[in-house]
Amino acid sequence: MTVSTIGSLKRNPSSKRAIVGSIMTGISALCLICTVIPLFAVLYFVIIQGFSRLNTNLFTQLPPPPGLSEGGIANALIGTLVVVGLATIIAVPIGVLAAVYLSEFSGNNKLALGIRFATNVLSGVPSIIAGVFAFGLLVSTRIVGFSSVAGGVALAVLMLPTIIRTTDEALKIVPQEVRWAALGVGxxxxxxxxKIVLPAALPGIVTGVTLGIARAAGETAPLIFTALFSNFWPNVSFQGLLEPIATLSVLVYNFAILPFKPQQELAWAGSLILVFLVLATSVIARFATRKQVY
Structure with a gap:
């Protein structure tokens, strides 16, 4: 390679291609900033408004009557864990087994194509529709009424598309040679x-489950139609699962529209806890994807 050839390979900053590239790079950087600013603005605002209300009473006491100070949101914290836990128990087996059928046993037949299409449609359905569905199926028919079970079913409907799609993709990533090797030894x-494919795809499955939990934990509309609300401690017995229950998202909604400052402060504190829950599940999902088996 001659000196003249090397010189011709140097970037000319004044060329049209270089100018267009610089402009597009600047636009991309600006779009990135515009994407990140709202996230940090929300985090900053919620932390400023809610951090001052974090104390022991917040996690150990019931909400106070309207207008009174002190109190906490312990019942809503427990209720959120109960409802999201029920939704996870319902959605994970169904979602994982559906994804296993789609990836391993369907052979991409018409049924599999229909299920994938329905999953994509369901992922775009507004959350309030899931609440109306669970309300019509379980509440209005008096099968269980307003309860944590009805709330769990509504949230499970929202979790299913995420779990099915991520598990399906995780199973596809496992090399086909691994399956052939297992079949080759009998x-x-x-x-x-x-014994082979599911353990190999476990990081992706965990990611889908945690992302589904993150989405379900912050939903409000489905729980208004199904779990309703309660100012009392949740009853974690079987009979208690058939009663209305408090959740963080509904508490934030109810208290934020009240004209009393103590309740508004509790709403901000509940929002802060919800944000931290979503961030924690997202971090868990990112950590799970770091482990690669194949």
Whole structure:
């Protein structure tokens, strides 16, 4: 390569291509900033408004009557864990098994294509529709009424698309040679899936579950239609699962529209806790994806 050839490979900052590239780079950087600013603005505002209300009473006491100070949101914290836990128990087995069928046993037949299409549609359905569905199925029919079970079903409907799609993609990433190797040593198809493919895809499955939990934990509209609200301690017995229950998102909604400052402060504190819950689940999802088996 001659000196003249090397010189011709140097970037000319005044060329049209270089100018256009610089402009597009600047636009991309500006778009990135515009994307990040709202996130940090929300975090900053919620922390400023809610951090001052964080204390022991917040996590150990019931909400106070309107206009009175002190009190906490302990019942809503427990209720959120109960409802989201029920939704996870319902959604994870159904979602994972559906994804296993789609990836491993369907052969991309018409049923599988229909299920994938329905999953994509369901992922875009507004959350209030899931609440109306659970209300019509369980509440208005008096099967369970307003309860944590009805709330769990509504949130499970919202979690299913995320779990199915991420698990399906995680199973597709596992190399086909791994399945052939298991079948080559005499394993049945279901044995290869259970003992080889699923463990290999576990990080992706965990990611889908945590992302589904993150979405469900912050939903309000479905719980207004199903779990309603309660100012008392949740009853974690079987009978208690059939009663209305307090959740963080509904508490934030109810207290934010009240004209009393103590309740508004509790709403900000509940918002801060919800943000931290979503951030924690997102961090867990990112950590899970770091572990690569294949």
């Amino acid at each position: 394993a049945y198809n279901y044995q290869a899936v259970i």
